[in-house]
Amino acid sequence: MANITKKVSWSSRADESGLAGEATPLLNGSEQPRHSRQFYVVNSFFLYVSLQESLRGRPKEIPHNEKLLSLKYESLDYDNIENQLFLEEERRMSHMSFRCLEISRWIVCGLIGFLTGLIACGIDIVVEKLAGYKYEAVKENIEKYTEAGGLSISLVLWVVLNSAYVMVGSIIVAFFEPVAAGSGIPQIKCFLNGIKIPRVVRLKVRTTHILMDSLEQKDAPLKVKSTSLKRDFKIFEYFRRDTEKRDFVSAGAAAGVSAAFGAPVGGVLFSLEEGASFWNQMLTWRIFFASMISTFTLNFFLSIHHKKTGELSNPGLINFGTFDSETMAYNLYEVPLFIAMGAIGGLLGALFNFLNNCLTMFRIRYVHRPCLQVMEAMLVAAVTATVSFTMIYFCNDCQPLDKDHTEEYPLQLFCADGQYNSMATAFFNTPERSVRSLFHNQPGTYNPQTLGLFTLTYFFLACWTYGLAVSAGVFIPSLLIGAAWGRLCGILLGQLSSTGKIWADPGKYCSVLNLTVIMMEATGNVTYGFPIMLVLMTAKIVGDYFVEGLYDIHIKLQSVPFLHWEAPATSHWLTAREVMSSPVTCLNRIEKVGTIVDILSNTSTSHNGFPVVVQPAKLCGLILRSQLIVLLKHKVFVELARSRLTQRKLQLKDFRDAYPRFPPIQSIHVSQDERECMMDLTEFMNPTPYTVPQETSLPRVFKLFRALGLRHVVVVNDENKVVGLVTRKDLARYHMGKHGLEELQLAQT
Amino acid sequence: MANITKKVSWSSRADESGLAGEATPLLNGSEQPRHSRQFYVVNSFFLYVSLQESLRGRPKEIPHNEKLLSLKYESLDYDNIENQLFLEEERRMSHMSFRCLEISRWIVCGLIGFLTGLIACGIDIVVEKLAGYKYEAVKENIEKYTEAGGLSISLVLWVVLNSAYVMVGSIIVAFFEPVAAGSGIPQIKCFLNGIKIPRVVRLKVRTTHILMDSLEQKDAPLKVKSTSLKRDFKIFEYFRRDTEKRDFVSAGAAAGVSAAFGAPVGGVLFSLEEGASFWNQMLTWRIFFASMISTFTLNFFLSIHHKKTGELSNPGLINFGTFDSETMAYNLYEVPLFIAMGAIGGLLGALFNFLNNCLTMFRIRYVHRPCLQVMEAMLVAAVTATVSFTMIYFCNDCQPLDKDHTEEYPLQLFCADGQYNSMATAFFNTPERSVRSLFHNQPGTYNPQTLGLFTLTYFFLACWTYGLAVSAGVFIPSLLIGAAWGRLCGILLGQLSSTGKIWADPGKYCSVLNLTVIMMEATGNVTYGFPIMLVLMTAKIVGDYFVEGLYDIHIKLQSVPFLHWEAPATSHWLTAREVMSSPVTCLNRIEKVGTIVDILSNTSTSHNGFPVVVQPAKLCGLILRSQLIVLLKHKVFVELARSRLTQRKLQLKDFRDAYPRFPPIQSIHVSQDERECMMDLTEFMNPTPYTVPQETSLPRVFKLFRALGLRHVVVVNDENKVVGLVTRKDLARYHMGKHGLEELQLAQT
CATH class of the missing domain: 1.10.3080.10 (Clc chloride channel)
Structure with missing residues (x-):
C-alpha cells in the first residue's frame, strides 16, 4: 500500500514539473505544418534551447539537473510490428527473397564500410593539410622572430589561427547543429540503446561532424551513417524500420572505430559492447565485414595519397607505430x-x-x-x-x-x-x-x-x-x-x-x-x-x-532516458503496477476517426502507443501514433472502403514511405464528415504485443524490455484487461530519475 | 485450418516414434532410488546406449537420423523463478549484500581462471613428457635399426605405443564417460544454448577430459568447471541456479580458450559468440578477468617449470611463435x-x-x-x-x-x-x-x-x-x-x-x-x-x-534441440497455436498432493513445468517439477501446516540445497494419508511467467524464448486462459525436426 501511495505522489510531482507541457507544443508545433523537414530542423534546435531556458528559469532545479529525466526523447522500436500486413508480406516471400534480403544487407554493410573508409581518408588528408598549414605558419613566424625578439607576434598568430579554426566549427555547431557537439559517441550509444536522438543519424549532422573534424584535430571514432543515402535505392526499402536501422548503425559505428584505429576487431567489440543485448552471429559477421571494408578502403586510398599505391599494411588513421616484441617482455x-x-x-x-x-x-x-x-x-x-x-x-x-x-x-x-x-x-x-x-x-x-x-x-x-x-x-x-x-x-x-x-x-x-x-x-x-x-x-x-x-x-x-544493462539490484520490491503509466488511453478495434484525431492532437499527453481493446477493455493489440497518422493521411476509413470498392488497399509500403519522418497530426486535414467515419484497426495493429501481469517485478519487466529492445509493454490484469503501459521512461527513472534518490545511487553498482 | 490439421498429424507422428516412451522409464528409473548420484551416472550412460540401441532397432529410421529431435535432453532455465520466496529474499537484501554478491562473482571467476590455468599447465607438462617418451623411444629404435635393416620392429613399436595411449583413453570414454568424447566444444555450445547435457559440467567428466588430453595429443580448448567445487563454499550458495551457472561456464570456457591459445580476448570472443544473447557488460568484464587470470597462471607455472621463474611473456600453451612484422607486409x-x-x-x-x-x-x-x-x-x-x-x-x-x-x-x-x-x-x-x-x-x-x-x-x-x-x-x-x-x-x-x-x-x-x-x-x-x-x-x-x-x-x-540465432525466415505463417504442446497439464493453486504425485509419476509425459491456474483455467503462475519435488520431500502440506504451527517455513535455501540434482519422484515416499492433503503452491510458483497470445507468430515466440533463455512459454487465449505450452523442443523442431523438411532446409540460411 505504501508503494502505491508513493507512486501517486510521484505522478503528481511529475505533472507539476510541467516540462511536458512546455515542450510539447513545440514538438507538435503548428507554425509550419507544411515544411515538415525544415520545421524539424528548427524544432529540434528550439527544443534544445527551450530545455536550457526552462532550466534557467528555475535555478533551484538546476543543481538536480542530472536527476531529471527528459520527456523529450522518443524511443526507437526494435520490436517488429507483426501486424497482418507484415505477416502477409512475409508469408508471400519465398526463401529466395529472404536470401536476397540477406545479400542486400551485406551489400549495405559493405557500402557503409566503403563510405566510412572514404570519408575517414578525406578527413585525414584535410586535417594533415590544415594542421600542416597552421604549424608551418607559426613555425616560420617563430623562427623569424626568435632572434629579433618579437615572439609575442608569433603568440598572437598562433592564438588567432587556433581561434579561427575553432570559431568556424563552433559557429556551425552552436547555431546550426547542436547535436553534432562532442565526440558523437554518447549519441551513438543512446541510439543503440533505443533512444531517438533527433537527427543523430542524418547526413547533415554527419557532414557537420566531418567538417568539424577537419577543422579541429580529428578525434574520436567517426560514425558515418547512410540513412539519407539509403532512401535512393528502391531495393533497400525493406530496411525501413528501426531494427534494420539499428543494425546498420552498429555496422557504421564499428566501421568508424575500425577506420580510425585500424582495428576491425576493436570496432566490432565497440559495437558489441553498446548493442550486445540484440546480437546474433550473422550480424556480427556483417559488422565485421563492414569494419574490414572500411579499414581496407582507408588504407587503399591513403596509400594512393602517399604515392605508395597498393601497399596496404598501413593500419588505420591513428597509427601509433608497432612495438618491437623484445621491448614488450615483462617480468x-x-x-x-x-x-x-x-x-x-x-x-x-x-x-x-x-x-x-x-x-x-x-x-x-x-x-x-x-x-x-x-x-x-x-x-x-x-x-x-x-x-x-x-x-x-x-x-x-x-x-x-x-x-x-x-x-x-x-x-x-x-x-x-x-x-x-x-x-x-x-x-x-x-x-x-x-x-x-x-x-x-x-x-x-x-x-x-x-x-x-x-x-x-x-x-x-x-x-x-x-x-x-x-x-x-x-x-x-x-x-x-x-x-x-x-x-x-x-x-x-x-x-x-x-x-x-x-x-x-x-x-x-x-x-x-x-x-x-x-x-x-x-x-x-x-x-x-x-x-x-x-x-x-x-x-x-x-x-x-x-x-x-x-x-x-x-x-x-542531458537527462536522456538511458537504460543500463540491468535494473537496479534492489528494485525487486517495485512491481509493474507501481512502475506503469496509468490510466492508459486505449482505442477500440473499430474506432471513430474523430476520437483518434482528438487523442493524437492532445498535446498534454502525446502518447506514441495505444493499446487496442475490444469491450470490455480486453487487450487485442497495440497501435503506434505513426501508424495512425499514416492511416489518417490515406483516409482508410470503413465508410470510404464500402463506397469505393476498388480502393487501393493500404500496403506496408505506405508505412515505409513515411518512415522515419512521419508528419505531425496537425498537418493532416480531417473534415467534419470524415470525423464521423469509423476506422478498422484490425489489420494494422500489432495483434500480439508483449504483456506482463501487474505483479511482475521491475527487474523482470526491465529484462524483457531491454533484451527485446521494446518501446511499450502492456500491463494486463488476470483477465487480460489493460491496466497500464510501461515505457522506457517508466523504467529509466529508477536509474537517474529525480524521484527515489536511493534507487538512483543503488543503480550504479 | 490446413495448418491445424497438419499439426495434429505431426503430434500423432511424434507419439508413434515412441522415443519418449522408451527412454522415460530409465530417466525416472526406479531401480536404485536411494543412490541417486551413482544412479544418474549409470543412467545417463544407459540413455546414451539406449538411444543408439533404439536407433539400431529401426534401421529404416537411421538415414534420417539428423532429422530426429531427441526428447531426452532437458532444458536449462535461464529465467529467474521470481516466486514469493525469491522476492522476499531479494527485498531483505541490502545494497551491501548485492555488492558482496558481485564481489563473490569476481572471486569465483578468478578461481575458475586460476584452476583452468593450473590444469592447463599440468596437461602441458604431462603431454610433453608422454609425447617425449613416445618419440624418444621410437626414435632410438629407428636409429638403431636403420642400419641393421629391422625397421619393421620400429614400426611395430610406434603402432603399439600409439595404440596403447589411445586404448587407455578410449576405454575410459567408451565405458565410463561417453560425454567426454570429442573436443567438448559442442557440449559447451549446447550448455550455453540452454540444453542440459547430462553431467557435462561435472568434475568427473572434466577429469576424464584432462586425463584424455594428457594421453592424446592435447587439443581443443580446455573447459574446466568447478560446479562440484563450488558446493563446498557456503558463501556461494546464492549462485545455485542455472543463470549463474551459465555465467560461470562462460567464464570457464573463455578461460580455457585463453589458456590454450594465450589469447584472453579470443577467449572472451569465443564465449561471446556462443552465449551472446544473454550478455551484459559486467559479465564481459568478469569473463575477461577469468581469461586473464588463467593465462597469467599458466604462464607463471610454466615459467617455473621451464626454470625461468617470473618471465611471463610466454603466450599460452599453443605457441606458434611471433611473426616478424616485416614479413607480414602485403600488397x-x-x-x-x-x-x-x-x-x-x-x-x-x-x-x-x-x-x-x-x-x-x-x-x-x-x-x-x-x-x-x-x-x-x-x-x-x-x-x-x-x-x-x-x-x-x-x-x-x-x-x-x-x-x-x-x-x-x-x-x-x-x-x-x-x-x-x-x-x-x-x-x-x-x-x-x-x-x-x-x-x-x-x-x-x-x-x-x-x-x-x-x-x-x-x-x-x-x-x-x-x-x-x-x-x-x-x-x-x-x-x-x-x-x-x-x-x-x-x-x-x-x-x-x-x-x-x-x-x-x-x-x-x-x-x-x-x-x-x-x-x-x-x-x-x-x-x-x-x-x-x-x-x-x-x-x-x-x-x-x-x-x-x-x-x-x-x-x-546427436538430435539435440539446439536453438539457432533466429527462427527460420519463412516460418511466419506458423503461430503459437500450431507450435505449442497441448493440452497442458495444469495444476490448481491449491492442489491435492495425490494429484501432484500422480502427474509427476506419469512417465508417458514427464513434463517439467506446469502452469498453475485458478478456476476457470485462468493462468496465475508456473511451477517446475524440481520445485514440486522439493515441496513433496519437505512435505509442505496445508493440513500439516495447520496442525503444527511452529513448522519451519520452507526457505529458498531448501531449493538451492537440492540443486541441481533433484531426486526423482520415485524416491519420495508419500503415504496414503498424505495423498489426501492439499498443497498451496502460491508462494512457490513463479507468479509472472512469460506468456504469448495464441496468434503470435513462431519467430516472435522464438525471439522471446531465445533472448531471455526461457524454458517454458505459456500460451494463453484472450481471456488469459491456458491453452498450451511452448518449450524448446517445440521451437527447435522447425530447424532440425523430422517434420516439415522444408522448414528444416530453410532454417540454414
Whole structure:
C-alpha cells in the first residue's frame, strides 16, 4: 500500500514539473505544418534551447539537473510490428527473397564500410593539410622572430589561427547543429540503446561532424551513417524500420572505430559492447565485414595519397607505430607496478570525469546561448595556444636533433644549433603525432620535468575542452595524457630502480597506460597483451568505484532516458503496477476517426502507443501514433472502403514511405464528415504485443524490455484487461530519475 | 485450418516414434532410488546406449537420423523463478549484500581462471613428457635399426605405443564417460544454448577430459568447471541456479580458450559468440578477468617449470611463435589471391565436414558398442602410426640440419649425415610443434611434394579421427592442415610468380590459412590482421554455402534441440497455436498432493513445468517439477501446516540445497494419508511467467524464448486462459525436426 501511495505522489510531482507541457507544443508545433523537414530542423534546435531556458528559469532545479529525466526523447522500436500486413508480406516471400534480403544487407554493410573508409581518408588528408598549414605558419613566424625578439607576434598568430579554426566549427555547431557537439559517441550509444536522438543519424549532422573534424584535430571514432543515402535505392526499402536501422548503425559505428584505429576487431567489440543485448552471429559477421571494408578502403586510398599505391599494411588513421616484441617482455615483479599504475590511472580518470562533470553543470546553467558557446570555444582555443606557447618558451629542455629525427616541426627556439625544444614536440603537434613520439622516441628524449608539466597542463586543458560546442572528443587527448604519464612513470621508476635495464625503455609504460583513461569511456579495443589488460582492468575498477564513465555522465546530464544493462539490484520490491503509466488511453478495434484525431492532437499527453481493446477493455493489440497518422493521411476509413470498392488497399509500403519522418497530426486535414467515419484497426495493429501481469517485478519487466529492445509493454490484469503501459521512461527513472534518490545511487553498482 | 490439421498429424507422428516412451522409464528409473548420484551416472550412460540401441532397432529410421529431435535432453532455465520466496529474499537484501554478491562473482571467476590455468599447465607438462617418451623411444629404435635393416620392429613399436595411449583413453570414454568424447566444444555450445547435457559440467567428466588430453595429443580448448567445487563454499550458495551457472561456464570456457591459445580476448570472443544473447557488460568484464587470470597462471607455472621463474611473456600453451612484422607486409594484388585461398580453404573445410558427417552416421549405425568403439580408436591410432611411418620411410626429402635447428626429434633415416628427413618433421612430432615448424622454418625446408602428400594424408586421418570415442578435437589438426596447405600454396605461387621476393616467405601463407578450417567451428579468435580476416571470411562464406559447421553437424547428429540465432525466415505463417504442446497439464493453486504425485509419476509425459491456474483455467503462475519435488520431500502440506504451527517455513535455501540434482519422484515416499492433503503452491510458483497470445507468430515466440533463455512459454487465449505450452523442443523442431523438411532446409540460411 505504501508503494502505491508513493507512486501517486510521484505522478503528481511529475505533472507539476510541467516540462511536458512546455515542450510539447513545440514538438507538435503548428507554425509550419507544411515544411515538415525544415520545421524539424528548427524544432529540434528550439527544443534544445527551450530545455536550457526552462532550466534557467528555475535555478533551484538546476543543481538536480542530472536527476531529471527528459520527456523529450522518443524511443526507437526494435520490436517488429507483426501486424497482418507484415505477416502477409512475409508469408508471400519465398526463401529466395529472404536470401536476397540477406545479400542486400551485406551489400549495405559493405557500402557503409566503403563510405566510412572514404570519408575517414578525406578527413585525414584535410586535417594533415590544415594542421600542416597552421604549424608551418607559426613555425616560420617563430623562427623569424626568435632572434629579433618579437615572439609575442608569433603568440598572437598562433592564438588567432587556433581561434579561427575553432570559431568556424563552433559557429556551425552552436547555431546550426547542436547535436553534432562532442565526440558523437554518447549519441551513438543512446541510439543503440533505443533512444531517438533527433537527427543523430542524418547526413547533415554527419557532414557537420566531418567538417568539424577537419577543422579541429580529428578525434574520436567517426560514425558515418547512410540513412539519407539509403532512401535512393528502391531495393533497400525493406530496411525501413528501426531494427534494420539499428543494425546498420552498429555496422557504421564499428566501421568508424575500425577506420580510425585500424582495428576491425576493436570496432566490432565497440559495437558489441553498446548493442550486445540484440546480437546474433550473422550480424556480427556483417559488422565485421563492414569494419574490414572500411579499414581496407582507408588504407587503399591513403596509400594512393602517399604515392605508395597498393601497399596496404598501413593500419588505420591513428597509427601509433608497432612495438618491437623484445621491448614488450615483462617480468613477474612488474605486475604490482602495473597494478599500481592502473590504480593511479583510474584515479586520474575519475578526477577528470569529476571535473568535467562540474564544468558541464556550469555550462548547462550559464553557457547556454549559442554566442556564449562560440566565445567559450574560442577562449579555450586561445588559452590552449597561449599556455602551449608559454610552456615551450620557458622550457629549456633542449635535445639533439638526430639525422633520422621524426619531428615534423622541430622548433629550435633558444636551443643551440642542431638541437630542438623537446616541450615543443609534445605541444606543437597534432595530438596523434605527439602520442607517437611519446611512444617511440629514444629514451632520454624527454626529461621528467618537461613531461610532468606537459601532463599536468594537458590534463586540465583536455578537461576544459570536452563538452565545448565543438565536435571534439576525449579519446585522443586521454591517450596523450596517458602516454605522457606512462612515460613519466617509466623514467621515474627507472631512476629509482636498480635494474635499469628494464626501465631503459619507458615507451613500454606508455603503451600500458595509454588506454587507462579511455576506459572511463566505453571502447573495447583491448587487444594489446597482458600488461595493458591488467592496467586497464585496475584502472576501470578503481575509476568505477569513484565515478561513472565520462559518456555516461554526459548522457545523464542531458537527462536522456538511458537504460543500463540491468535494473537496479534492489528494485525487486517495485512491481509493474507501481512502475506503469496509468490510466492508459486505449482505442477500440473499430474506432471513430474523430476520437483518434482528438487523442493524437492532445498535446498534454502525446502518447506514441495505444493499446487496442475490444469491450470490455480486453487487450487485442497495440497501435503506434505513426501508424495512425499514416492511416489518417490515406483516409482508410470503413465508410470510404464500402463506397469505393476498388480502393487501393493500404500496403506496408505506405508505412515505409513515411518512415522515419512521419508528419505531425496537425498537418493532416480531417473534415467534419470524415470525423464521423469509423476506422478498422484490425489489420494494422500489432495483434500480439508483449504483456506482463501487474505483479511482475521491475527487474523482470526491465529484462524483457531491454533484451527485446521494446518501446511499450502492456500491463494486463488476470483477465487480460489493460491496466497500464510501461515505457522506457517508466523504467529509466529508477536509474537517474529525480524521484527515489536511493534507487538512483543503488543503480550504479 | 490446413495448418491445424497438419499439426495434429505431426503430434500423432511424434507419439508413434515412441522415443519418449522408451527412454522415460530409465530417466525416472526406479531401480536404485536411494543412490541417486551413482544412479544418474549409470543412467545417463544407459540413455546414451539406449538411444543408439533404439536407433539400431529401426534401421529404416537411421538415414534420417539428423532429422530426429531427441526428447531426452532437458532444458536449462535461464529465467529467474521470481516466486514469493525469491522476492522476499531479494527485498531483505541490502545494497551491501548485492555488492558482496558481485564481489563473490569476481572471486569465483578468478578461481575458475586460476584452476583452468593450473590444469592447463599440468596437461602441458604431462603431454610433453608422454609425447617425449613416445618419440624418444621410437626414435632410438629407428636409429638403431636403420642400419641393421629391422625397421619393421620400429614400426611395430610406434603402432603399439600409439595404440596403447589411445586404448587407455578410449576405454575410459567408451565405458565410463561417453560425454567426454570429442573436443567438448559442442557440449559447451549446447550448455550455453540452454540444453542440459547430462553431467557435462561435472568434475568427473572434466577429469576424464584432462586425463584424455594428457594421453592424446592435447587439443581443443580446455573447459574446466568447478560446479562440484563450488558446493563446498557456503558463501556461494546464492549462485545455485542455472543463470549463474551459465555465467560461470562462460567464464570457464573463455578461460580455457585463453589458456590454450594465450589469447584472453579470443577467449572472451569465443564465449561471446556462443552465449551472446544473454550478455551484459559486467559479465564481459568478469569473463575477461577469468581469461586473464588463467593465462597469467599458466604462464607463471610454466615459467617455473621451464626454470625461468617470473618471465611471463610466454603466450599460452599453443605457441606458434611471433611473426616478424616485416614479413607480414602485403600488397594490393595479393588480395585476390587471399580470397582464392580462402575459397579453396572453405571448400576443403566443407569436404572435411561432409566426409565426417557420413562417417559419424556410419558410426551411429554400426559402431555403437563400447568395445567396438575402443577397437576403432585403436585401429585409427595404428593406421596413423603406420601411414606416418610409411610416408617418412618412402619420402626422400632430406634437408640440412642447421646448428640452430628447432627440431626436437630430427630423424636422419636414409639421409646423409648432418641432414634430416623433412617429412618426419611434420609427422614425427606433436601437431603443435609441426604447426610451429611449418610457420617458421626457413624457406626451402619443405619441398612441395612432401607438403602435398602430408596435407592429403593428414586431411583424411584427421577426418577419420574426429568423432572417435576419445577426447580429441579438431582444432589443432585443422590448424595443421591449414598450415601445410598454406605453405604449399606459398611455395607453388612463389614458383609461378615472377615477384619471388614476396613469396620467398611461404610462412606468411600458413598464418593466413591456418584459421580457415577452424572457421568451420566457431571460435572467434580473429586478431591477426587483415589478410587472415579476408581469408577467413571467404572460407566461412564458401564453407557455409555447402555445409554446416562441424560442431553443428555433430550437435544435429546427436538430435539435440539446439536453438539457432533466429527462427527460420519463412516460418511466419506458423503461430503459437500450431507450435505449442497441448493440452497442458495444469495444476490448481491449491492442489491435492495425490494429484501432484500422480502427474509427476506419469512417465508417458514427464513434463517439467506446469502452469498453475485458478478456476476457470485462468493462468496465475508456473511451477517446475524440481520445485514440486522439493515441496513433496519437505512435505509442505496445508493440513500439516495447520496442525503444527511452529513448522519451519520452507526457505529458498531448501531449493538451492537440492540443486541441481533433484531426486526423482520415485524416491519420495508419500503415504496414503498424505495423498489426501492439499498443497498451496502460491508462494512457490513463479507468479509472472512469460506468456504469448495464441496468434503470435513462431519467430516472435522464438525471439522471446531465445533472448531471455526461457524454458517454458505459456500460451494463453484472450481471456488469459491456458491453452498450451511452448518449450524448446517445440521451437527447435522447425530447424532440425523430422517434420516439415522444408522448414528444416530453410532454417540454414
